[in-house]
Amino acid sequence: IDSPDFNLPIAQRVRAAGIPTVQYVSPQVWAWRQSRARRMQEAVDRMLCVLPFEKQFFAEHGVEAEFVGHPLADEIEPEPDAIAARQRIGVDTTRPLVALLPGSRGAEISRLAAPFLGTARFMQQARPELQFVIALANDKAAAMIDSALRQVSLAEQPIRLQGQTRDIISAADVVLTASGTAALETLLLGRRMVVAHRIAPLTYWLVRRLGVSRLPNFSLPNLLAGRQIVPEFVQNRVTPEVLGPAMLEVLEDRLIDSDWRAQYEKIHAELRVDASQSAAASVIDLVLRNRRGEGTSNHATSDSRR
Secondary structure (H helix, E strand, O other): OOOHHHHHHHHHHHHHOOOOOEEEOOOOOOOOOHHHHHHHHHHOOEEEEOOHHHHHHHHHOOOOEEEOOOHHHHHOOOOOOHHHHHHHHOOOOOOOEEEEEOOOOHHHHHHHHHHHHHHHHHHHHHOOOOEEEEEEOOHHHHHHHHHHHOOOOOOOOOEEEEOOHHHHHHHOOEEEEEOOHHHHHHHHOOOEEEEEEOOOHHHHHHHHHHOOOOOOOOOHHHHHHOOOOOOEEEHHHOOHHHHHHHHHHHHOOOOOOOOHHHHHHHHHHHHOOOHHHHHHHHHHHHHHHHHOOOOOOOOOOOOOOO
């Protein structure tokens, strides 16, 4: 399950011994360095994908793949009660709320904390009635945000909460989020958002120079929609001067796609297909095929589901 750097070498040896192998939650090799998909052919009999477009990608690279749905989509009910969420996290229920989700990994937070807090300052100056809450993933994240807060002057300090990300998103009128799972969770919870992404400058230069990523967008909401439905900004555009106006426009239902709610609902429905049950059924199917001596060629997608 997940952790491909650890699991795939083991899976390759296990499969070489004649034992069927399944990788649940496919590595995001579709994002960049797509040539790595060739390793999957040698390591797994079947790839269980949590995103619909992954199935076709792996099939094109000779890996048997099956879309089983996303566990988050099963967990999250659409359109949660914002007032109830605000009461749970202890914020004013009468003022507009902006949520800041700067990520969970240290490197991510170090690159996003300052521009996110600068964006809060920009928005405060334009709309003094706004209140802000920051989602903290862990103690390390809290320490890094505390350090960043000392470097910026805010008219009103944001509320800092750890371990309550889902309630924070549910309570918000608009979310400024790092890319990745947090953006997907924001979509599933039905909240407007702006997505920001920063990586190491050298890595970004290599990605652009060598053309190792061919994706038209980087955020999961836009990748799943097949077009840009939420604003996304990368690298040098991740600044308060860019993010601040974008957030204010999204808060006023501008800049974001006009039918964003319908797109959110469509994506949620596509992902919500009982992932655990689907994954279990796929594993059982593979075991039964192996017992019957059918094996897997790993050159076509499974016909058992989607």
